[in-house]
Amino acid sequence: MNKSINLNALALMNMGLVNAPVIGELPPIENSGQRVVVAKNGVFIQFVGNWLEVIKRVGNISASVPYGSIEEKIDLRFKKFPREMFTQFHEQAKASFPNEAFAYIHWNRETNQICLVPGVVLKATGDEISYGRVDIEDGWQCIGDIHSHPNSIAFYSELDNDDDKTGVKCSFVMGLDSEKAMNSLRGRFCVFGTYTEMDASYT
Structure with missing residues (x-):
């Protein structure tokens, strides 16, 4: 049982899970990391690194969930490749x-x-x-x-x-x-x- 709990905790540490807020912005990822975001308009992967930030839709939700919506995003820190x-x-x-x-x-x-x-x-x-x-x-x-x-x-x-x-x-x-x-x-x-x-x- 303890081993299962540790593995579950490790999985969440590596790829967190949050819901999109109804009001306000997504809470920031400190420094860098990745997480799954469940939103009214789908399931998203969010990655924040020092060279790139991405919010990418990876699935749809057919149920009506009481969450907010978010948009896909790509922010390349250096804007373009030379x-x-x-x-x-x-x-x-x-x-x-x-x-x-x-x-x-x-x-x-x-x-x-x-x-x-x-x-x-x-x-x-x-x-x-x-x-x-x-x-x-x-x-x-x-x-x-x-x-x-x-x-x-x-x-x-x-x-x-x-x-x-x-x-x-x-x-x-x-x-x-x-x-x-x-x-x-x-x-x-x-x-x-x-x-x-x-x-x-x-x-």
Whole structure:
């Protein structure tokens, strides 16, 4: 019994549960974290981090519950990803062609800078790539990744979906044609197995 109580308490500590207030704002998440929010207009996941805040609808409610309503939200702290990041990765993708290329996206909390850190490639083909972890320098954190699809347009495969289904991150795919030119670019925010496609305002 005690073990069950401890596991339940741990689950709530990791992913809290609150209802949307009828009057006023949602109580803030201190520092960072995530929780489920039950509202009149659905069930939502809320994530608050130092680089991103997201409120994402993950389900509907058919019953009439005495709660307030909330709206979906995406607040990227640095507003958009720099064009130079994609130019740099395009060069990496061309060098790896006709195999896929991969890089981590790191963000500096103090300077608000973005940099690419190529992953340690373990195996690469034209259809998939496996890679190892890299060290993260002080003041930086990994917020996502980008990989290429040579001889293809940018799209998210089932393998990509599987890679992106846990935690919170940003994910980009760059498509290259047979002449190594970038023919498409897609990005999305991944929040605990849910995906929100980025529009052009983020790139």
